Amino acid sequence: MDKFQIVGGKALSGEVVISGAKNAALPILLGTMLTSEDVVLSNVPQLRDVQTCFKLLTMMGKSYECIGENTYKISGKVTSNVAPYDLVKTMRASILALGPLTAFMGSAEVSLPGGCAIGARPVDLHVKGLKEMGAEFVLEDGYIRSSTESIGGRLHGGYIVMDKISVTGTENLMMAAALAEGTTIIENAAREPEIVDLAVFLRSMGANIVGDGSDKITIVGVDKLHGCSHSIVADRIETGTYLIAAMASHGQVVCRNALPETLDPVLAKLRKANATIEVDGTSIYLDMRDREILPVDIITAPHPGFPTDMQAQFMVLNALASGSSTVTETIFENRFMHVPELIRMGAHLSIQGNTVLCSGVEHLKGAQVMATDLRASASLVIAGLVAEGTTVVDRIYHMDRGYEHIERKIRSLGGTIERISA
Numbered sequence: 331m332d333k334f335q336i337v338g339g340k341a342l343s344g345e346v347v348i349s350g351a352k353n354a355a356l357p358i359l360l361g362t363m364l365t366s367e368d369v370v371l372s373n374v375p376q377l378r379d380v381q382t383c384f385k386l387l388t389m390m391g392k393s394y395e396c397i398g399e400n401t402y403k404i405s406g407k408v409t410s411n412v413a414p415y416d417l418v419k420t421m422r423a424s425i426l427a428l429g430p431l432t433a434f435m436g437s438a439e440v441s442l443p444g445g446c447a448i449g450a451r452p453v454d455l456h457v458k459g460l461k462e463m464g465a466e467f468v469l470e471d472g473y474i475r476s477s478t479e480s481i482g483g484r485l486h487g488g489y490i491v492m493d494k495i496s497v498t499g500t501e502n503l504m505m506a507a508a509l510a511e512g513t514t515i516i517e518n519a520a521r522e523p524e525i526v527d528l529a530v531f532l533r534s535m536g537a538n539i540v541g542d543g544s545d546k547i548t549i550v551g552v553d554k555l556h557g558c559s560h561s562i563v564a565d566r567i568e569t570g571t572y573l574i575a576a577m578a579s580h581g582q583v584v585c586r587n588a589l590p591e592t593l594d595p596v597l598a599k600l601r602k603a604n605a606t607i608e609v610d611g612t613s614i615y616l617d618m619r620d621r622e623i624l625p626v627d628i629i630t631a632p633h634p635g636f637p638t639d640m641q642a643q644f645m646v647l648n649a650l651a652s653g654s655s656t657v658t659e660t661i662f663e664n665r666f667m668h669v670p671e672l673i674r675m676g677a678h679l680s681i682q683g684n685t686v687l688c689s690g691v692e693h694l695k696g697a698q699v700m701a702t703d704l705r706a707s708a709s710l711v712i713a714g715l716v717a718e719g720t721t722v723v724d725r726i727y728h729m730d731r732g733y734e735h736i737e738r739k740i741r742s743l744g745g746t747i748e749r750i751s752a
């Protein structure tokens with residue numbers, strides 16, 4: 331398994347170009363199954379999860395061609411409606427095939443994604459919503475099998491109240507409703523920017539969707555969706571990760587091709603932690619030279635709250651702040667696996683239920699640490715970049731799932747990082 335060897339202690343400084351958002355690319359790629367016409371997607375990040383999506387699409391009968399840097403043409407008609415376990419187990423987001431396949435093919439067979447390091451990750455809300463649209467389900471042999479046979483082979487509109495706010499749950503239902511007969515209303519919908527980007531993509535295919543970005547989305551189904559071109563929205567979590575890396579190192583960074591308005595909750599907290607931040611169009615400037623890190627209490631929440639995907643990274647800031655703070659995780663039940671690793675690097679953290687009490691230290695010390703999930707690995711890389719001495723982060727395949735060209739970007743900021751293939 332690959333590792334990163336990082337020599338810390340240097341103030342990061344420079345410019346980084348932000349890639350397309352993983353969590354927008356995945357639903358949009360699977361959403362191409364809603365049409366047999368050509369779709370051209372640009373600003374697609376080169377990530378392991380994106381490659382897994384392409385594998386899944388080809389298994390369904392689609393074909394894809396790289397027609398330029400980060401630009402792909404996806405064509406062909408879906409001929410299979412089975413998303414197999416051996417692919418789904420590597421990428422939970424494969425559950426996003428359920429909505430499009432049930433809508434386009436009338437039935438689907440998707441392996442239950444199972445849990446992952448950060449939690450049980452159930453999909454009951456996806457199933458419940460599709461049932462409101464007339465789908466029937468059988469759960470057996472670890473597969474979710476949907477069918478619309480009893481309603482004539484096509485989903486109908488429904489009034490869906492999400493019991494909990496679910497990002498991919500909202501996305502699956504939006505995609506299914508786009509081809510359903512009649513109107514679907516999703517109440518208590520997720521409001522993440524990636525939901526809006528998916529809605530923009532679906533509208534460019536001819537879907538009739540309003541309310542995306544709010545907690546009530548209305549979709550009037552159409553008979554057919556056509557091909558389109560779409561550029562994937564910038565990755566707000568990647569942006570926040572590099573902003574925090576520069577901040578924790580008391581350096582400075584310019585993030586280009588970013589979408590600042592998708593980062594309001596994060597920028598507000600970084601300013602509270604004493605960063606100087608300027609926004610100019612699609613560029614974000616952060617300066618933390620000669621400034622102390624102030625402790626800031628964080629509570630994760632669905633957008634527009636503070637994103638859970640930034641919790642592990644922000645904890646490194648609080649670990650180095652001039653005082654005490656708390657970090658509370660409200661979305662996932664097991665998203666503190668970076669904490670024991672940060673403690674091994676000298677952080678003073680203690681877990682009390684779903685809150686971590688942080689009391690800042692002068693500096694962290696390099697150590698051998700292990701990544702357990704995508705964002706925990708990001709937090710350990712940041713910690714390694716600012717710690718005294720050398721840090722080796724193991725199992726960095728987690729990182730490759732969500733951060734494009736990570737070594738190149740860190741080196742462009744002056745960081746010392748090497749990938750060691752074990």
Ligand code: EPZ
Nearest residue numbers: 353423451452453454455456494495496497498639661704
């Ligand atoms: C999406 O996951 C993101 N993944 C996650 O990013 C992100 O952390 C999460 O949303 C929250 O923002 C993608 O978009 C591919 P949820 P998702 O459904 O949709 C519970 C990363 O690091 N729930 O919004 O799976 C669930 O257990 C990843 O990029 C149900 O109970 O998350 C959780 O407690 C990690 N039943 C809460 O809702 C369901 O049917 C929110 O989960 C679905 C979810």
